[in-house]
Amino acid sequence: MRAHHPEVDITLIERAHGEAARWHAGQTRYSGDPYLTHCVAVAAIVADVGMPPTVVCAALLHDVEDTLCPPGRVAERVGPDVAQLVSDVRTANLGALRPGSPRLDAARPIARLTQEQAVLAIRLADRLHNMRTIEFVAPGKQHGKARETIDVLAPLARAAGLADVGQELHDLSAAVLRPVPTAFAVTTRVLALLTMLLPSTQRVRWRQEWQAELAVLPTRRTRTRFTFRVLLSAPRLSLTLRRPICQEPR
Structure with missing residues (x-):
């Protein structure tokens, strides 16, 4: 958030995270990961x-x-603007929007973001994270979601001006609709195993990032090279992630 909004007060975001953690406690995804990891991933994509903040x-x-979560709880704890956005995300009909629509003016600055653009950003981030983890979904559903x-x-x-998001959505979907040879599945499993070297709290994030990058590589040779680079760098990454963070003196 601070990369784009240096003066942001993250109190509201921390409160929203606390509410998400409370109400999703005990829920898991198809992968077995806590459901909260999905909420955080979607928020991270939107922040990026x-x-x-809203x-x-x-x-x-x-x-x-x-x-x-009781009705009215989100508005009470995080504010009516956030509550309205959450509601709109649930009910939005993306089929009513088309590329070229004035409601998706990509030139509109973030400071004058429309409600529709905000809703679309969340829906796209939600789908992007779901596509990054689509390997855990039943094969029949994978094809429908990808299409x-x-x-x-x-x-x-x-x-909407989210070119990087659009490109990754396209590439991940194409990988499902036009699967590459069995070697892709092998390298995917190797990357999943390499995450076991990392701290448990970091495994989901790095597995998703590695697999998302692997999915867009066009050839078996480039995928093998990428996996080999990850193999070489994983031990050092593990040590870095386990090293205590030194805080600057106040």
Whole structure:
């Protein structure tokens, strides 16, 4: 957040994270990871593209309506603007938007973000993280999600000015629709095993990043080279992640 908004007060974001952690406690994803990891990943994607704090908070809470969270709780704890965004994300009809629509004006500055653009950013981030972890979804559902993503969501992302998000959505979907040879599955399993060298709290993040990068590499040779580089760097990365963070004196 501070990379795009240096003066941001993260109190509201911390409160939203606390609410997400509370109401998603005990829930898991198909991968077996805590459901909260998905909420944080979606919020991180939204933050990375420069969205303001209210949008990041709504990203953290975008699935809270699937929990026992009481009606009105989000508005009370995080504010009515966030609560409205969460509600709109649930009910948005992305089929009503088309690339080239004035409502997706990519030139509009973040400071004058429309509600529709904010909702779209969260929906795209949600799908992007789901596509990064689609290996854990039943094969039949994988194809349907990938087809919708490459036909509808990737073009919408590009139309909204989120070119990097759109490209990754396209590449991940193409990897599902046009699977590469068995060697891809082998390298994917190798990367998953390498994450066991990392601290447990970091494994999900690095597995997702490595597999997402692997999915967009075009040839068996480039995928093998990438896996070999990860293999060589994993021990040093593990030591770095386990090293205590030295805080500057106040």
